[in-house]
Amino acid sequence: MQSGISFLPEQASTLAPRVDNLYFFIVAVTAFFALLVTVLVVYFAFKYHTDDPYAVGAPIHGSIPLELFWTAVPFVIAIFIFAWSTNVYFDIVRPPDQAMQVYSVGKRWMWKFQHPSGQREINELHVPVGRPVKVTFTSEDVLHDLFIPAFRVKADAIPGRYSTIWFTATQTGEYHLFCAEYCGTKHAGMIGRVIVMEETAYQAWLDTSQESSLAAQGQALYESLSCQSCHLNDGNGRGPALHGLFGSEVQLANGTTATVDEGYLRESILNSQMRVVAGYNPIMPTFQGLVDEDGMVGLIEYIKSLRTGPSSEGASASLPAEAGEPE
Amino acid sequence: MTTQPTxxxxxxxxGLASWLLTKDHKRIGLLYLVVVSIxxxxxxxxxxxxxxxxxTPPGDMVTSDLYNRIFTMHGVAMVFFVLIPAVPAILGNFVLPLQLGAKDVAFPxxxxxxxxxxxxGFIFTAFAMVMGGVDTGWxxxxxxxxxxxxxxxxxxxVGVFITGFSSILTGVNFMVTIHRMRAPxxxxxxxxxxxxxxxxxxxxxxxGTPVVAITVLMVAMERGLGLGIFDPTLGGDPVLFQHLFWFYSHPAVYIMILPPMGAISECIACFSRKTVFGYSFVAFSSLSIAVFGFLVWAHHMFVAGISPYSAMxxxxxxxxxxxxxAVKTFNWTATLYRGAIWFKAPMMYVYGFLGLFLIGGLTGLFLASLGTDVHIHDTYFVVAHFHYIMVGGAIMGYLAGLHFWWPKMTGRMYSDxxxxxxxxxxxxxxxxxFFPQFILGYMGMPRRYHMYPPEWEMLNVLSTGGAGILGIGYLLAVGALLWSLKYGAVAGDNPWHxxxxxxxxxxxxxxxxxVETPIVTEPAYNYAHREIKVV
Incomplete structure (x- = not known):
């Protein structure tokens, strides 16, 4: 973390320099206009100053060309900044496909992180340098917000739904992690560290965990809830087959389509009547209360792991040994 | 010099009753002045x-719970009981009928x-403060x-809900007054x-105000009756609240800043002895700000899980x-060009307004830009930005107007x-x-933090030092005005000409x-062509 006086947080992600370049550009534009107006009004104050209360100014009423000019110029500049910043924004909100997955839950007043290999941590997030990382998170109580200034990323944690941030760290080190959405008594204490490590050190850190992988935990929950009795592998069950489902687009009973992502799976488990796949009856019960946030990420990781399509060997055969590990 | 009129x-x-039962818009303006000042x-x-x-970096002066209550009460008091009513309810009430040549507002x-x-409304809110305060943020x-x-x-x-009706009724009253009570x-x-x-x-x-009233009512129904509107465990949507809240509260920023902008236009015209450059553009820019202001609320929610396309x-x-x-600012600047600039105290506040509003407005671009907003949202950058608009803009404009019309209100002139x-x-x-807070914000210091990492101490010390100077400045300004009530020179009908x-x-x-209804025969700010009355 930083010491001494500086005017920029560290640039520790691939997004950081892009955000900063945009920032510097807007600083330059705004400084120009601020100086222009300031110099003019101060100059006028000296140039046209009078102590005679009976003096009058020149009879100038306005100028249409000037009005159009100073409407058009800021407008064009605004459009340019808008286009640039929207471009940066879409890169901030869209994680790359191959990003490594981490899950998180915010609750008053701590951040809990879970890695697909099963490693858990509180108020600390270990990530490897140079690899895109996607954090999918929610809140167990009120609004929170996961904010990592050195990466220039931030998103609200909203109870009942998933949010994501993503980043590719560019230098090893420790960086601040803050809750940026006011959440009560210890809001200012809901802070932590992101620890960016070399790939090998990160692997060694992962190996210190005794936990089974999230997908394996999810599979155990899946079976204890008897999900497989309806979600048959051959597609003939009362619910859709789950193999190869994640990331695909499904046709819904209401005529629209949905991309199967973390949010859709979450909704289907807790609120299954919302978006039913076409051809199936809305008979799935809600698992609200039966599946907590930890269980949910296990189920999602497990369903993600079922990539190979229907298999006669059953679900467990297609479970990759190292879900979440790099290809 | 003249003496005070009889x-x-x-x-x-x-007597007190003559004030508490007054229907005179001027006295009502002063009644607002008292409550707003408190x-x-x-x-x-x-x-x-x-x-x-x-x-200092650690949270060592008050507990975190108390701190949360302090910043909430700061926001509630300033937003709902100072910024929103200050210019319309104090200066507007006093000046509007006078400017229209009317005897009073339409509905006294x-x-x-x-x-x-x-x-x-204020009593309810003050009661909430006395009972231990609120800790939700404003x-x-x-x-x-x-x-x-x-x-x-x-x-x-309940305090905010009730106060809203005061704001709505004042709006109705002014609108009818402007339509119906203009002099021939x-x-x-x-x-x-x-x-x-x-x-x-x-x-x-x-x-706008009815929307915040409805929203507060919904909060009360969920909190009191357990109705699931915003709470996801009851099937509600927490983000819905933000849509409703900002649908009012963003336009509310324009309730705070438009009237001070109007006061600034008056002062600039007067003290540069010129008509405001591009009068109709300045007039219509107010209306277009009011209309467009209703269409930007979700810029408070760029990281609150809204669709990227709606964010766009x-x-x-x-x-x-x-x-x-921007158009207003350029027009004000152009008004000064070849003026006869008489640099009295209200003009000093105008210059302060221009400098601070300029910075406040321009830093808004960083927040309008999605790419930079993600990083600075909910940091001290936002705190600095809206203080530049609300305090730097609105309060400076209010003080400019107050100093401008003070001799009219009191008949006395303060020490320039x-x-x-x-x-x-x-x-x-x-x-x-507030300038150091822009830097703190970009560094990543979140708002509503009771303590912060030690590397940000230096900028926070500057900020606290500045607040001390700011406080002394306000006290001095208030002192000068109060002093004038007793010792100020008799102002005369038109001290600024x-x-x-x-x-x-x-x-x-x-x-x-x-004495009799005036008849208007010339445009506003007709300095160049009027006959100058020598007092």
Whole structure:
């Protein structure tokens, strides 16, 4: 973390320099206009100053060309900044496909992180340098917000739904992690560290965990809830087959389509009547209360792991040994 | 020099009842001045406590719970009881009928009722403060406000709810007054720009305020009756609250800034002895700000899980609403060109306004831009930005207007030198307080933090030091005004040699404003062509 006086947080992600370049550009534009107006009004104050209360100014009423000019110029500049910043924004909100997955839950007043290999941590997030990382998170109580200034990323944690941030760290080190959405008594204490490590050190850190992988935990929950009795592998069950489902687009009973992502799976488990796949009856019960946030990420990781399509060997055969590990 | 006129609105009747039952818009304006000043002093004390706590990195002065209550009460007091009513309810009430050549507003009894509603709302909020305060932030975000907070959310919410009606009724009253009570010959495009600004503001007050009332009611229903509106465990949507809240509260920013902009236009015209450059553009920019202001609310929610495409639309509209403000600024600058600039205390505040509003407006571009907003959202950058607009813009504009019309209101002139020193201290103190916060924000310091990492201490010390200077500046300004009440020179009818009907009557005005209804034959700010009356 930083010491001494500086005017920029560290640039520790691939997004950081892009955000900063945009920032510097807007600083330059705004400084120009601020100086222009300031110099003019101060100059006028000296140039046209009078102590005679009976003096009058020149009879100038306005100028249409000037009005159009100073409407058009800021407008064009605004459009340019808008286009640039929207471009940066879409890169901030869209994680790359191959990003490594981490899950998180915010609750008053701590951040809990879970890695697909099963490693858990509180108020600390270990990530490897140079690899895109996607954090999918929610809140167990009120609004929170996961904010990592050195990466220039931030998103609200909203109870009942998933949010994501993503980043590719560019230098090893420790960086601040803050809750940026006011959440009560210890809001200012809901802070932590992101620890960016070399790939090998990160692997060694992962190996210190005794936990089974999230997908394996999810599979155990899946079976204890008897999900497989309806979600048959051959597609003939009362619910859709789950193999190869994640990331695909499904046709819904209401005529629209949905991309199967973390949010859709979450909704289907807790609120299954919302978006039913076409051809199936809305008979799935809600698992609200039966599946907590930890269980949910296990189920999602497990369903993600079922990539190979229907298999006669059953679900467990297609479970990759190292879900979440790099290809 | 002249002496004070014998019969004025101040001395025509005596006693507390004559004030509490008055239907005179001028007295009602002063009644608002008293309550708003109390709220400003309270909010100022809370601000001082915030800055003292943040002088050092650890949370060592007050507990975190108390700190949360302090910043919430600072926001509630300042937003709902100072910024929203200051210019419309104090200066607007006093000046509007005078500027229109009218005897009073259209509905004088309703006007008094508005003040009582305002006071009742303030009492509820003050009760919430005395009972231990509120800790939700002035934004009352759900589900924290409905499920988690164990502070006096209901009492403060009821206070805000009630106060809203005062704002709506004042808006209705002003709008009807502007339509129906203009003196003969005072056509729309001869109106002073302050009137245009109040008209645009009334539009926002009437259309926007009911939405926040409904929203507060919904919070009360969820908190009190367990109705699932915002709480996801009851099937509600917490983000819905933000849509509803900002649908009012963003336009509310324009309730705060448009009337001060109007006051600034009056002062600039007067003290440069010129008509405002591009009068109709400045007038219509107020209206377009009022209309566009309703279409940008979701720019408070770019990281709150809204669709990236809707974020894109709201970002674009936010850039669009910045343009009329830029147009106003350029027109004010052009008004000064070849003026005869008489640099009295109100003009000092105008210059302060221009400098601070410029910075406040331009830093809005960083927040309108999606790419930078993600990083600086909910940091001190935002805190600095809206203080530059609300305090640097709105309060400086209010003080400019107050110093401009003070001799009309009281018949007395304050010490110009002392007022200027106050204005200078406010300007310097303000910048020292809030400019470091832009840097802190970009560094990543989140807002509403009771403690912070030690590397940000230096900038926070600067900020707290600045707040001290700012406080002294305010005290000096207030002191100069109060001093004038007893010791100030008699101001005379028109100490600034200004145009405008309010300067054609005596100071302080007669109870019914004018001896006879004035007839208007010339445009506003007709400095170049008028006959100068030598007093």
């Amino acid at each position: 019969t004025t609105y101040l001395n025509v009747t005596h 709220a400003f002093a309270l909010g100022g004390v809370f601000a001082g406590l915030i800055r003292l706590e943040l002088l 009894k309703l006007n008094l009722l508005s003040w009582y509603i305002f006071v009742i 934004t009352f975000y759900t589900p924290y406000s409905t499920t988690a907070s164990n502070s006096n959310v209901m009492a403060a919410g 010959g005072l056509t729309w495009f001869r109106l002073p720009l302050f009137v245009w600004a109040l008209y645009a503001t009334s539009l926002v007050q009437i259309l 639309v709201f970002s674009f509209l936010t850039f669009a609403v910045a343009i009329p403000s 030198g002392l007022a200027k020193v106050g204005a200078a201290l406010i300007f310097i103190g303000f910048n020292l307080t 200004a145009t405008g009907l309010e300067w054609t009557t005596q100071s302080p005005p007669l109870p019914e404003n004018f």
